[in-house]
Amino acid sequence: MTSLLIHPEEISKKWIDRLVESKIDCLGIHPVGGYRAHINLEVMLKDMKTEKFRNLLDYALEKGLRIEYEMHCGSYLMPRDLFDTHPEYFRMNEEGTRTSDMNFCVSNKGALKLVAKRARELANSLYKSTHNFYFWLDDKKDSHCHCPECSKYSASDQQMIVMNEILKEIQKDIPDAKLAYLAYFNTSLPPKKIRPDKGIFVEYAPMERDMKKPSSDVPDKEKELQADLLNTFGKTDSKVLEYWYDNSMFSNWTKPPKKYVPDFDLISKSVDYYKSAGFENISSFACYLGEDYEELYGDFGLPVLEFGE
Ligand SMILES: [Zn+2]
Numbered sequence: 001m002t003s004l005l006i007h008p009e010e011i012s013k014k015w016i017d018r019l020v021e022s023k024i025d026c027l028g029i030h031p032v033g034g035y036r037a038h039i040n041l042e043v044m045l046k047d048m049k050t051e052k053f054r055n056l057l058d059y060a061l062e063k064g065l066r067i068e069y070e071m072h073c074g075s076y077l078m079p080r081d082l083f084d085t086h087p088e089y090f091r092m093n094e095e096g097t098r099t100s101d102m103n104f105c106v107s108n109k110g111a112l113k114l115v116a117k118r119a120r121e122l123a124n125s126l127y128k129s130t131h132n133f134y135f136w137l138d139d140k141k142d143s144h145c146h147c148p149e150c151s152k153y154s155a156s157d158q159q160m161i162v163m164n165e166i167l168k169e170i171q172k173d174i175p176d177a178k179l180a181y182l183a184y185f186n187t188s189l190p191p192k193k194i195r196p197d198k199g200i201f202v203e204y205a206p207m208e209r210d211m212k213k214p215s216s217d218v219p220d221k222e223k224e225l226q227a228d229l230l231n232t233f234g235k236t237d238s239k240v241l242e243y244w245y246d247n248s249m250f251s252n253w254t255k256p257p258k259k260y261v262p263d264f265d266l267i268s269k270s271v272d273y274y275k276s277a278g279f280e281n282i283s284s285f286a287c288y289l290g291e292d293y294e295e296l297y298g299d300f301g302l303p304v305l306e307f308g309e
Contacts, residue, residue, distance in 0.1 A: 003283040004245060005030040005070055008044045008053070010290025016060045022302050026066040026130070027057075028283060033139060034253070038075035048127050057128055067128045070180075070241075074138035077115040077122070077166075078104040089114070091145035102143035106158045107150045115162065116169035123170045123177065132237075134180045134203065135166060141186060153193060156183075160191035160200075167199050178237060183229050190232035201237035202229045204279070211243055211250075214266045216273035223277070230278050239281040240274045245302075246285035247293070257288035259297050 003026035006015060011029065019027055031040040047053045057067055083090055083100035089111035090098050104111050119135050126133075137143075137159055144155040153161065160181060167179040181187075181196060184205040204226060209218055230238055243249050244267045247260040274282055289300055 001025045001066075001281045003028040003066075003068060003281075004286040005241070005283060007032060007248075007287050007290065008047060010287065011053075011056055012291055013056065013059060014294075015290070016056065016063060016065065018302050019060075019065060020063045024065070026068055026283075027060050029067065029069045030285065030287065031071050032248075032287075033072040035140075037072040037138065038080070041071055041073055041076045044071075045125065048125075054127060061128055066130050068130050068132055068134065069126045070134035070136070072136045072139050073119075073122070074103040074136075074143075077118045077135065078111060079118075082114075086110070091143070092147040092150070094142060094146050096146070102138040102140055103145065105145045105147055105150060106153070106161045107145070107147065112162065112165050116165045119166040120169045120173060124173055131174050131177045132180070132201075133170065133177060134182070135163075136180070136182045136184075137162065137187075139185055144186065154189070154191070155186040156189050156191040157193045159187045160194040160196060163200055164194065164197045167197060171199070180239070181233060184241075188225065190229050196233055200233065201239060202233035203239045203241050204229055205241040207243065214273065215240075215242065215270035226277055226279075235278045235280060237281065238279045239283060240279045242270065242282070242284040244270065244284045245289065246287055247289050248285065248287035251288050255288070255292070256296060257293045260289065260293075260300055262300070262302070 002024050004019060004024055005028035008029050008031055016027065031044040060067060078089060080100045087098045089104055089108055090100050091103050091105050093099050104115065106112060123133050144158045150158060163179050163181055167177065170177045170179065178199045178201055180203040181200050182203050182205060184207055209222065245262060247257050250260060251258040271282055293300065
């Protein structure tokens with residue numbers, strides 16, 4: 001399966017037609033991340049109830065696309081305003097202070113239970129979503145919990161604890177639900193102490209590589225990491241999330257968007273590489289290419305990406 005991830009406010013009929021013409025299987029909806037990720041997610045959830053949004057997604061479905069939602073939601077799943085009454089639910093930073101800046105304490109049973117409950121509600125609320133879910137944690141460096149209990153676990157193991165718990169809860173309503181383990185940044189390494197439960201798949205998002213080179217052109221160490229991830233999680237449902245069309249990254253996540261020129265040769269080489277490495281599904285961010293982009297620069301064009309079989 002192939003997908004491109006677009007900010008919700010950038011979805012348009014034109015974008016949907018472009019995905020169909022390019023033989024992409026899935027429209028990935030990705031609210032903006034960063035410190036405001038939970039607020040951006042709330043905005044999307046509100047917009048998702050409007051006729052305008054639903055009509056667009058219905059149009060995408062009519063055209064044969066699938067719909068998925070991929071987002072950072074640590075601060076959404078653990079509401080920040082609980083810090084006053086339940087500071088123990090929140091993470092301890094490296095200085096030993098509980099803080100509500102990012103994520104939460106994964107060793108606190110009450111915290112985990114609440115996060116899983118909210119994830120279940122979130123999964124049920126996503127309009128016409130497939131049963132593949134992507135509830136990524138907050139993503140600043142060292143934003144996991146450093147309390148004495150959590151310190152026994154790496155950031156990757158902490159993420160694995162949370163995702164296993166969430167999936168179990170979502171499956172109460174959606175028995176065939178699957179959930180991504182995001183291998184990215186702090187959690188690039190596979191978990192070592194906690195095993196993924198059935199239904200967890202790996203989503204590999206190599207944000208820190210050199211984007212001017214094809215994805216095959218990475219150090220051997222990175223290739224070993226990819227193999228290690230596929231060993232840990234299995235190849236079934238494994239997914240690459242790339243940045244080939246991520247004009248938000250190329251614009252340094254600041255609007256107005258910069259002019260974007262896709263390197264088709266680089267993309268094609270990269271896709272071939274990932275397929276040969278054993279990844280089943282291939283996707284890329286494609287943000288900052290909405291109507292505001294086209295007003296500035298005109299249509300950027302999109303080739304038929306031979307992502308799939
Ligand atoms: Zn903790």
